[in-house]
Amino acid sequence: MEIEENFLYTKEHEWVSIEDNIATMGISDYAQEALGDVTYVELPDEETEVEQFEQFVSVESVKAASDIYAPMAGKVIEVNRKLEENPGLVNKDCYGKGWIAKIDVRDMDESTNLMSAEEYRSFLESLEH
Amino acid sequence: MTVETSLHNTPLADVHLSLGAKMVGFGGWNMPLQYESILAEWEHNRKTASLFDCSHMGEFMVKGDPLACGLDRIVTQPIVDMPVNTCRYGAMLNEEGGVIDDLIVYRRGPQDWMIVVNAANIEKDARHIQAHLNSKAHFEDASFKTAKLDLQGPQSREVLKALVPGIEKLSYYTFDQFEINGASCLVSRTGYTGELGYEIYCPWEKCKEIWQNILDNATVKPTGLGVRDVLRVEMCYSLYGHELDESISPLEAGLDKFIDDKKDFIGAKAMAARPGGCGIGYFESRSRKSPRAGNKIFDAAGKEIGVVTSGTFSPALQVGIGIGFVGRPNKDVGVEVFFGDEKNKAAASITKRPFYKNGSLKS
Numbered sequence: 001m002e003i004e005e006n007f008l009y010t011k012e013h014e015w016v017s018i019e020d021n022i023a024t025m026g027i028s029d030y031a032q033e034a035l036g037d038v039t040y041v042e043l044p045d046e047e048t049e050v051e052q053f054e055q056f057v058s059v060e061s062v063k064a065a066s067d068i069y070a071p072m073a074g075k076v077i078e079v080n081r082k083l084e085e086n087p088g089l090v091n092k093d094c095y096g097k098g099w100i101a102k103i104d105v106r107d108m109d110e111s112t113n114l115m116s117a118e119e120y121r122s123f124l125e126s127l128e129h
Numbered sequence: 130m131t132v133e134t135s136l137h138n139t140p141l142a143d144v145h146l147s148l149g150a151k152m153v154g155f156g157g158w159n160m161p162l163q164y165e166s167i168l169a170e171w172e173h174n175r176k177t178a179s180l181f182d183c184s185h186m187g188e189f190m191v192k193g194d195p196l197a198c199g200l201d202r203i204v205t206q207p208i209v210d211m212p213v214n215t216c217r218y219g220a221m222l223n224e225e226g227g228v229i230d231d232l233i234v235y236r237r238g239p240q241d242w243m244i245v246v247n248a249a250n251i252e253k254d255a256r257h258i259q260a261h262l263n264s265k266a267h268f269e270d271a272s273f274k275t276a277k278l279d280l281q282g283p284q285s286r287e288v289l290k291a292l293v294p295g296i297e298k299l300s301y302y303t304f305d306q307f308e309i310n311g312a313s314c315l316v317s318r319t320g321y322t323g324e325l326g327y328e329i330y331c332p333w334e335k336c337k338e339i340w341q342n343i344l345d346n347a348t349v350k351p352t353g354l355g356v357r358d359v360l361r362v363e364m365c366y367s368l369y370g371h372e373l374d375e376s377i378s379p380l381e382a383g384l385d386k387f388i389d390d391k392k393d394f395i396g397a398k399a400m401a402a403r404p405g406g407c408g409i410g411y412f413e414s415r416s417r418k419s420p421r422a423g424n425k426i427f428d429a430a431g432k433e434i435g436v437v438t439s440g441t442f443s444p445a446l447q448v449g450i451g452i453g454f455v456g457r458p459n460k461d462v463g464v465e466v467f468f469g470d471e472k473n474k475a476a477a478s479i480t481k482r483p484f485y486k487n488g489s490l491k492s
Contacts, residue, residue, distance in 0.1 A: 040417035
């Protein structure tokens with residue numbers, strides 16, 4: 001189960017990497033493995049305003065659809081259009097080429113509501129029991 | 130992964146776990162959902178050969194003259210004229226013309242029959258059949274003695290004939306007895322995937338050995354119920370509990386080909402008297418977004434016209450596909466429909482069955 005050390009994580013298995021007030025997000029290795037082959041990603045419109053932990057993306061696998069939640073509040077400024085033709089990038093490279101959206105962060109303080117890589121690792125271990 | 134003790138296990142439950150399968154409860158049985166990626170398993174079935182554990186299904190042995198013992202009245206398909214070693218798909222209906230179960234009848238001899246039914250309905254079906262057979266019939270529920278392995282895919286004939294010489298002579302919907310690993314097994318050229326394939330009915334205690342024997346051929350991969358469902362939706366095959374149930378008649382579900390309209394069977398008059406006719410539609414999403422069972426279906430004007438009974442992403446078509454009762458005229462090819470809910474609708478159009486047209490089934 002891979003975890004990027006420099007990212008922050010949510011309880012719903014989204015990751016976020018924040019640089020210059022822009023939060024790039026996707027889903028973790030645990031999430032992509034649980035979902036199975038991703039067949040479709042319903043991306044939000046650019047300019048959409050989201051609250052922290054609000055559902056804003058839907059990821060579908062062959063047999064089911066899953067809600068994805070914004071790790072930080074703000075405005076969606078870019079979505080990964082490559083996922084339209086190649087949704088499998090979410091499985092193959094969930095922390096890199098499989099990124100889903102970039103958010104212009106409204107309130108950096110909200111990052112305290114997220115888990116560090118180490119906290120996420122412990123969280124995953126607690127799920128196994 | 131803990132095994133739920135309230136579910137039945139097939140002879141292969143521990144084998145599936147050792148192969149890394151995700152297990153799931155299905156019809157009262159502990160079954161493998163998938164072993165690796167669903168897309169990889171799908172591709173292997175459509176291009177090569179896949180092995181499914183279908184031992185959860187029910188098998189009833191009936192002996193008797195079909196007319197005299199009551200069997201002919203129980204099923205919708207004609208059986209009196211069936212040659213020995215052939216089988217036919219059909220259904221059993223209730224007094225209102227609704228489907229109790231869909232099934233296949235195998236004629237093993239002039240008065241020797243096997244009826245194969247869905248796992249979830251074994252008890253209900255056994256009760257119904259026994260209630261309508263008379264004293265001239267002998268009935269045995271062999272479900273827990275009979276295991277079933279489905280070998281399906283364009284390479285399945287080459288794989289199986291190396292183990293079981295003679296199966297290559299089987300034509301579509303025929304069967305025979307063959308010896309496999311020292312046991313007498315019924316092998317039929319039937320299946321639920323749309324590819325060339327065989328169903329192997331073997332004694333329960335021989336199942337593990339035969340499964341391993343087939344998997345020793347590296348061409349074959351074990352495949353789960355997850356992919357089985359994708360394959361059958363691509364072929365527009367009905368699944369009991371989705372396209373068929375006690376409230377749906379076979380005519381409404383588009384199974385008119387499997388009904389003998391010249392014979393009187395239980396539910397025949399009630400079925401014919403129901404208004405509406407065939408209301409089932411098959412639709413292709415205009416995008417990769419897939420319909421799911423339970424989604425509402427709307428017409429182009431936004432009016433709710435039905436519910437999705439089965440839906441999935443189609444790896445063959447690379448779009449979502451779905452089945453639902455949309456009624457006439459909405460079921461006509463080319464009609465625009467939408468699936469989802471009031472707030473979120475995705476576009477689709479009604480298409481001709483099956484979705485997948487390149488199957489090796491009749492090869």
